Amino acid sequence: MGRVRRLPTDLINQIAAGEVVERPASVVKELAENSVDAGATRVTVRLVRGGCANITVIDDGCGMSREDALTCLERHATSKLADAEGLFHILTKGFRGEAIPAIASVSRFCLVTSEPDTLAGTKLSIEGGGEPVVEDAPAVGGTRIDVDDLFFNVPARRKFLKREATELLHCEDAVTRLALAHPEVGFTLEHEGKQIWASPPSASEPMQRAAAVLGSEAAPHLLSIAERRLGLTVTGFIAAPEFTLSSARGLMTFVNHRYVRDRGLTSAIQRAYQDSLPPGRQPVALVFIELDPRAVDVNVHPQKLEVRFSDPRSVQEAVGAAVSVGLKAAPWRQGDSRGPETPQVQAQYAQAIERFLARAQPAPAFLEPATPLSLDQSLGRMSFGTARPTLDTAPPRGYFGALRFLSVLARRFWLTESPAGSLVIVDPRAVEERVIWSALATRFQKGELATAGRTLFSARLDLPPTERTRVLEAAPELLEVGVEVEDFGTGSISLLRVPAELERVEPAAWLVETAAAADASARIAVMARRAALAAEIMVTHDQARARLEALDEVAAQVHAHAARVIVRDLPVLDLEG
Numbered sequence: 001m002g003r004v005r006r007l008p009t010d011l012i013n014q015i016a017a018g019e020v021v022e023r024p025a026s027v028v029k030e031l032a033e034n035s036v037d038a039g040a041t042r043v044t045v046r047l048v049r050g051g052c053a054n055i056t057v058i059d060d061g062c063g064m065s066r067e068d069a070l071t072c073l074e075r076h077a078t079s080k081l082a083d084a085e086g087l088f089h090i091l092t093k094g095f096r097g098e099a100i101p102a103i104a105s106v107s108r109f110c111l112v113t114s115e116p117d118t119l120a121g122t123k124l125s126i127e128g129g130g131e132p133v134v135e136d137a138p139a140v141g142g143t144r145i146d147v148d149d150l151f152f153n154v155p156a157r158r159k160f161l162k163r164e165a166t167e168l169l170h171c172e173d174a175v176t177r178l179a180l181a182h183p184e185v186g187f188t189l190e191h192e193g194k195q196i197w198a199s200p201p202s203a204s205e206p207m208q209r210a211a212a213v214l215g216s217e218a219a220p221h222l223l224s225i226a227e228r229r230l231g232l233t234v235t236g237f238i239a240a241p242e243f244t245l246s247s248a249r250g251l252m253t254f255v256n257h258r259y260v261r262d263r264g265l266t267s268a269i270q271r272a273y274q275d276s277l278p279p280g281r282q283p284v285a286l287v288f289i290e291l292d293p294r295a296v297d298v299n300v301h302p303q304k305l306e307v308r309f310s311d312p313r314s315v316q317e318a319v320g321a322a323v324s325v326g327l328k329a330a331p332w333r334q335g336d337s338r339g340p341e342t343p344q345v346q347a348q349y350a351q352a353i354e355r356f357l358a359r360a361q362p363a364p365a366f367l368e369p370a371t372p373l374s375l376d377q378s379l380g381r382m383s384f385g386t387a388r389p390t391l392d393t394a395p396p397r398g399y400f401g402a403l404r405f406l407s408v409l410a411r412r413f414w415l416t417e418s419p420a421g422s423l424v425i426v427d428p429r430a431v432e433e434r435v436i437w438s439a440l441a442t443r444f445q446k447g448e449l450a451t452a453g454r455t456l457f458s459a460r461l462d463l464p465p466t467e468r469t470r471v472l473e474a475a476p477e478l479l480e481v482g483v484e485v486e487d488f489g490t491g492s493i494s495l496l497r498v499p500a501e502l503e504r505v506e507p508a509a510w511l512v513e514t515a516a517a518a519d520a521s522a523r524i525a526v527m528a529r530r531a532a533l534a535a536e537i538m539v540t541h542d543q544a545r546a547r548l549e550a551l552d553e554v555a556a557q558v559h560a561h562a563a564r565v566i567v568r569d570l571p572v573l574d575l576e577g
């Protein structure tokens with residue numbers, strides 16, 4: 001017998017799985033893509049233990065007959081490609097017919113499916129490849145696939161799985177990328193029975209889908225772009241240069257409804273933003289390219305994450321133009337330049353003072369009371385510091401809650417009126433810093449920071465190698481102050497838990513500095529200061545009052561630690577004089 005032998009089918013499938021199925025997220029991607037290819041209007045993805053224990057994908061697509069269901073288990077069996085010519089017209093996500101057999105060869109796999117107008121469905125079960133067990137099943141109006149215990153028969157692969165939280169982040173990426181490419185399909189993602197992300201079909205409002213994926217932080221900064229050329233359309237959503245990230249995570253490109261990574265496209269977008277971004281920051285941009293399928297080869301990467309354009313230059317050029325034109329036309333560019341010197345701000349200031357004076361007229365009456373004051377009145381009487389003091393000491397209790405918010409000065413400070421009738425200029429970031437510092441310090445002292453449950457779902461950070469190492473080395477110290485990090489692989493870090501006060505703050509802004517701080521109290525100070533920089537300045541009267549009242553609750557010693565809240569206290573008589 002010759003030495004060269006044909007490999008057994010199961011082994012061939014496992015080898016294929018090595019390329020296609022890297023981790024739970026690859027299964028989520030392949031199955032959810034099949035659902036979209038099957039014309040589903042709703043796709044539900046359920047996971048247990050980050051997808052390592054179970055992945056279930058349910059759709060309301062076209063389903064399969066029993067014959068087709070059995071055929072799809074075979075390698076290179078597909079309904080999406082008929083001949084070689086077809087390879088140049090690919091508009092479906094799949095076409096190679098390898099995902100299903102590959103997945104079934106490395107898991108406990110169960111498929112239930114039925115075609116629309118039939119009463120009976122088919123159930124096929126396979127454990128680690130081999131022959132399927134075929135059963136009748138009720139009609140399910142689509143397809144449901146369960147993948148249990150991924151890699152149970154491939155220990156080498158199982159060993160490379162990261163912790164569940166990290167696998168979950170990858171799965172979430174797989175779902176949201178597909179969701180961005182297909183706003184017409186509704187998606188739901190559940191983890192251990194809890195819904196963690198969902199977006200209804202939003203074909204008529206694709207911005208909604210973008211906002212659902214990018215989050216409420218980014219949403220208000222988004223702007224649509226569009227550039228049409230012969231045989232090529234570029235559309236998408238870009239964020240104002242004021243909303244940036246430390247990594248290129250918010251920069252995604254799609255070609256003919258397929259998420260792709262492409263260095264040329266990414267740098268075209270970065271170049272368009274070049275002059276508007278602070279150094280080291282990355283833009284947020286979702287860019288969708290549609291072009292003749294013959295002008296792009298999608299068959300160049302095992303997981304189809306890369307493509308090859310027949311004319312990459314003109315695609316990059318169109319993408320760059322779309323983003324540049326969008327940035328130039330953006331409303332944030334028009335008449336909104338800031339700085340204390342601009343006439344707009346001066347007018348704002350003058351108005352605020354006018355308004356203040358109008359309200360403050362009765363105030364001087366309180367200054368010289370004839371009779372002893374009640375507690376309420378005495379609060380009303382306090383002018384905390386008069387002649388432009390530097391106000392570092394703790395004011396009397398109730399002082400901040402008694403300030404009346406008037407307006408915002410120079411998009412930076414709050415103008416308030418004290419009951420004693422002085423114009424008090426407050427630094428809202430300092431308010432926030434004290435409130436946050438106090439909350440963190442209190443929980444730290446009680447040992448609650450280190451033990452708080454996971455609150456965060458998805459945060460990932462690309463960092464330069466040295467910073468990444470520093471953060472990972474400080475992992476035990478970070479844990480003490482409620483920050484849990486893990487190596488995400490491929491040069492990034494996943495952030496599994498942060499104190500609630502920092503959840504909405506871009507991690508790159510504080511994580512590295514926190515990791516480098518000398519001790520726990522320095523770390524808490526860094527976190528409070530960094531979180532405060534993200535404080536809302538443009539607030540409603542109610543929001544301002546709530547923040548100022550919170551400051552009254554803060555323990556007195558905090559005032560010695562944190563930033564200076566009161567920038568100026570101008571007795572109204574000064575202004576009148």
Ligand SMILES: Nc1ncnc2c1ncn2[C@@H]1O[C@H](COP(=O)(O)OP(=O)(O)O)[C@@H](O)[C@H]1O
Nearest residue numbers: 034038072078079094095096097098099100143
């Ligand atoms: N959710 C589904 N609904 C209907 N048909 C499906 C579904 N998943 C897979 N199929 C069928 O099984 C075939 C094989 O799927 P797969 O192995 O992923 O290969 P490909 O997607 O490349 O065709 C598909 O071509 C399709 O006909």
Ligand SMILES: [Mg+2]
Nearest residue numbers: 030034094099
């Ligand atoms: Mg497929």
